[in-house]
Amino acid sequence: MNTEKSTIRKIYEWHEARLPIVSWLDHSLGTKYPVPRNLNYWWNFGSLAMFMLAVMIFSGIFLAMNYTPHVTMAFDSVERIMRDVNYGWLIRYMHANGASFFFIVVYIHILRGMYYGSYKAPREVLWWIGLLIYLAMMATGFLGYVLPWGQMSFWGATVITNLFSAIPLVGDSIVTLLWGGFSVDNPTLNRFFSLHYLLPFVIVGLVFLHIWALHVPGANNPLGIDAAPADKIPFFPYYVAKDVFGLAVFVVIYFAVVFWAPNLLGDPVNYVKANPLVTPAHIVPEWYYLPFYTILKAIPNKLLGVIAMFGSILIMFALPWLDTSRVRSASFRPVFRVFFWIFVANALMLGWCGAQLPEGLPVILGRIGAFWYFFHLVILLPMLGWLETPKPLPTSISQSVLKAAE
Amino acid sequence: MKKLLLAAAAVAALNVSSTSLRAAEHEAHPPKEDWSFNGVLGEFDREQVQRGFQVYKEICSACHSLNYVAFRNLETLGYSEAQIKTLAATYDIDDGPNDQGEMFKRKGKASDRFPHPFPNEQAARLANNGALPPDLSLMTKAREGGPDYVYHLMLGYEDAPAGFHLLEGLSYNKYFPGNQIGMPKQISDGVVTFADGSPNDAAHIAKDVTAFLHWAAEPKLEARHSTGLRVTLYALLFAVLAFFYKRRLWKNIPH
Numbered sequence: 001m002n003t004e005k006s007t008i009r010k011i012y013e014w015h016e017a018r019l020p021i022v023s024w025l026d027h028s029l030g031t032k033y034p035v036p037r038n039l040n041y042w043w044n045f046g047s048l049a050m051f052m053l054a055v056m057i058f059s060g061i062f063l064a065m066n067y068t069p070h071v072t073m074a075f076d077s078v079e080r081i082m083r084d085v086n087y088g089w090l091i092r093y094m095h096a097n098g099a100s101f102f103f104i105v106v107y108i109h110i111l112r113g114m115y116y117g118s119y120k121a122p123r124e125v126l127w128w129i130g131l132l133i134y135l136a137m138m139a140t141g142f143l144g145y146v147l148p149w150g151q152m153s154f155w156g157a158t159v160i161t162n163l164f165s166a167i168p169l170v171g172d173s174i175v176t177l178l179w180g181g182f183s184v185d186n187p188t189l190n191r192f193f194s195l196h197y198l199l200p201f202v203i204v205g206l207v208f209l210h211i212w213a214l215h216v217p218g219a220n221n222p223l224g225i226d227a228a229p230a231d232k233i234p235f236f237p238y239y240v241a242k243d244v245f246g247l248a249v250f251v252v253i254y255f256a257v258v259f260w261a262p263n264l265l266g267d268p269v270n271y272v273k274a275n276p277l278v279t280p281a282h283i284v285p286e287w288y289y290l291p292f293y294t295i296l297k298a299i300p301n302k303l304l305g306v307i308a309m310f311g312s313i314l315i316m317f318a319l320p321w322l323d324t325s326r327v328r329s330a331s332f333r334p335v336f337r338v339f340f341w342i343f344v345a346n347a348l349m350l351g352w353c354g355a356q357l358p359e360g361l362p363v364i365l366g367r368i369g370a371f372w373y374f375f376h377l378v379i380l381l382p383m384l385g386w387l388e389t390p391k392p393l394p395t396s397i398s399q400s401v402l403k404a405a406e
Numbered sequence: 407m408k409k410l411l412l413a414a415a416a417v418a419a420l421n422v423s424s425t426s427l428r429a430a431e432h433e434a435h436p437p438k439e440d441w442s443f444n445g446v447l448g449e450f451d452r453e454q455v456q457r458g459f460q461v462y463k464e465i466c467s468a469c470h471s472l473n474y475v476a477f478r479n480l481e482t483l484g485y486s487e488a489q490i491k492t493l494a495a496t497y498d499i500d501d502g503p504n505d506q507g508e509m510f511k512r513k514g515k516a517s518d519r520f521p522h523p524f525p526n527e528q529a530a531r532l533a534n535n536g537a538l539p540p541d542l543s544l545m546t547k548a549r550e551g552g553p554d555y556v557y558h559l560m561l562g563y564e565d566a567p568a569g570f571h572l573l574e575g576l577s578y579n580k581y582f583p584g585n586q587i588g589m590p591k592q593i594s595d596g597v598v599t600f601a602d603g604s605p606n607d608a609a610h611i612a613k614d615v616t617a618f619l620h621w622a623a624e625p626k627l628e629a630r631h632s633t634g635l636r637v638t639l640y641a642l643l644f645a646v647l648a649f650f651y652k653r654r655l656w657k658n659i660p661h
Contacts, residue, residue: 037661079474079544082626089626090633233659241652248645252638259634260446263547271548271623272540281583401660 026236028211034232035239036221038397042116043219043239044246045109050207051247052102057200059095060144067147069193071186074149075273093262099141100265101254103288106134114319115340117328118220124320126213131316133206136199138289138313143196145286149189150270155283157184157192163296166303183276223393223400224328231397282357290354291347291373297358298370308370315377322377324385332391336384339376346372434580436551436558439613443620446635449628450621452484453602458618459483461598461611466542469534469589472520474543475622482625490516497521535575537588546620553620555581560612563591 005013016022026032066085068077081088110130113119119127146157161178165171180187221227233239257264265287269280285293292309299305315322330337350369356362394400442451459480462472477494481487494514499521502509514521523539524530531538546553559581566578566585576586593615595607604610621627 037659039661076474083474083479089630093630237655238659241648241655245645245648245652248641248648252641252645255634255638255641259630259638262630268548268550268552271544398660 028215029240030236031234033215033235034229035219035235036227036231036397037233037238038221038223038231038401039219039239039242040222041242041246042108042112042222044243044250045105045112047243048105048247048250049102049109051250052098052105053200053203053207055094055098056102057204059091059098060197060200062091063095064197067193069147069189071149071189071274074147074189078148090258093258097254097258097262097265099144099286100288101250101257102137103141105250106137107288110134111344113220114343115330115337116220116222117224117323117325117330119320120323120326120328121320122217123213123220126210126217127320128317129206129210129213131313133203133210135313136203136206140196140199140203141286141288143192143199146189146192147196148270149274151272151274151278151280152267152270152283154184154274154276155280156285157188159283160285161188163302163306163309166306168303220328221397222329222331223397224332225393225397227397231401284355287351287355290352291350291369292354294350294354294366295370295373297354297363298367308374312370312373315374319377319381322381324382325388325390326385327390327393332393333384333388334391335388339380339384343373343376346376432585433583434558434562436554436562436581439554439557441553441617441620443617443624443627447631449631450483451617453604454614454617455483455621456485456618457600457602457604458614458616458621460600461593461615462542462618464598465592466615467520467523469523469530469539470542471522471524471539472543472622473522473541474519475625476517476519477514478516479625483621487516494518534588539589542619542622544623546616546623548623553616556619557612557616559587560593560615561608 066081146153164174295312296305296309346369353362353366497514498511499514499518501512549555562579562581566572579587593608593612
């Protein structure tokens with residue numbers, strides 16, 4: 001056997017002694033990162049979210065090379081991308097639909113965390129950083145939707161920025177600052193473009209913190225019990241292979257929409273150039289904001305509506321303490337599990353209401369749904385923790401896994 | 407003005423009132439049509455789109471612009487470079503200023519976009535009873551219902567039902583939001599004669615011009631479909647291989 005080290009090995013060791021970046025990667029997402037062996041496919045959505053973030057940043061950089069952030073040229077520059085830039089149509093459709101798919105993936109990721117109690121001790125900070133990522137995504141998505149300067153871009157920007165005018169005393173000044181003037185106009189578009197380019201990199205930074213916070217306690221698992229060292233397998237190759245398979249399936253669905261229904265999730269009105277003198281008949285935000293839009297609309301007072309809307313997301317920061325149960329996984333909480341799915345159905349209903357004309361049934365359902373959203377989080381969750389009798393937990397992951405294998 | 411805009415936006419957002427929105431419920435829903443560009447490998451029917459272009463040229467272009475389409479784009483419809491140059495030269499294009507500081511007219515070139523039928527919005531409104539004919543380059547993507555809506559709108563003119571208050575100069579259209587449209591009926595049997603002898607009843611003319619408008623709105627549709635099929639099949643194959651690799655790797659790991 002040749003004990004002599006190869007030249008490449010020597011260079012590698014020389015470099016690792018100075019900046020151990022390969023070891024760092026190996027510990028982060030490689031062979032030195034132990035993960036519970038029993039993760040199901042719902043655990044694929046974290047890596048899918050990271051993939052979508054990369055898709056959005058890369059496609060966005062190329063769009064920015066051809067986009068002009070000026071009120072007289074923005075809409076035309078987007079059409080130039082669609083017609084004259086090589087594969088511009090592909091880059092733009094990937095970016096526009098990518099936003100939707102990023103949100104789909106992140107919503108599933110969040111709901112997975114809620115079902116399996118991934119927010120509970122010792123993962124509270126991990127949960128908080130995830131919520132910060134989500135908030136940054138909401139802001140980025142809103143800013144980006146304004147850039148094509150279509151009718152819904154303009155009127156969406158007008159409506160959403162006006163929400164801040166509900167803040168007493170300083171509200172109007174904040175709105176003027178956001179606009180860079182006294183109406184949504186060129187300064188607004190310029191600052192939105194600048195911030196839309198900035199925030200994704202803030203998200204990248206938060207993703208680093210998210211993964212760091214994940215590595216301290218390690219990943220949760222479908223049983224929600226702490227994993228013994230023997231119950232863990234290295235992330236590489238096992239979960240890398242599983243994530244790659246999940247990614248391939250996801251990409252097929254994403255591409256099906258990009259190539260055959262690229263305008264399915266968009267509003268047709270945004271193919272009309274922005275016109276400050278013509279208000280669209282029905283101003284609707286993108287689908288991923290609709291549940292919160294319904295909560296805003298459910299309360300017939302502007303300030304209280306705005307508070308409820310922002311509160312509906314901010315309250316999630318308190319979720320680790322609102323949920324008083326010590327049991328993490330819903331698999332062992334028969335009553336919680338039922339209410340979890342009611343919560344999901346309620347969120348979907350809120351989304352549906354948000355897209356409807358504000359009259360009749362959608363208004364009533366919207367109010368019931370908004371009430372239920374808060375009722376679930378503030379009243380039901382603490383009560384369930386005290387009243388519910390959870391099923392007995394397995395003593396270890398291997399016990400549960402081996403029993404299932406019999 | 408600003409206050410008015412804010413009020414309008416606030417109304418729309420917070421739903422203080424929505425009486426004006428109720429009208430939106432009376433329009434008929436346009437039925438789905440069979441288009442050659444639908445489907446996984448859907449393509450434009452070149453001859454149909456060429457006929458549609460003729461309809462646009464002879465009828466629509468009197469009032470409607472086609473801002474984002476250049477003469478050179480027609481090459482993908484099967485016109486030769488020489489045909490396009492000849493066609494472009496039949497248009498007068500505003501250019502300038504020249505060395506004397508004057509604007510001047512010149513013959514169109516392949517790189518020019520279709521010229522506007524009116525010098526500006528005010529002139530367009532003056533000629534159209536106050537209504538502004540919208541640009542048609544994105545029309546089939548800019549309306550709910552897409553090409554189906556555009557097609558049926560052109561054929562959807564009817565007598566207003568009894569008791570319907572139709573404003574002066576407007577026409578009743580069962581598909582138009584609010585049912586009162588500024589554009590009078592344009593497409594009827596025989597308004598265009600096709601050189602290839604294709605049927606020229608109203609339905610066929612409307613169908614052909616809608617196909618042309620969809621080409622104008624989505625000129626890269628064919629590349630999108632063919633690229634999409636290759637990319638998606640590749641991803642599917644990759645998914646199958648990844649599945650078998652994952653399964654083999656995990657074979658001896660109870661999980």
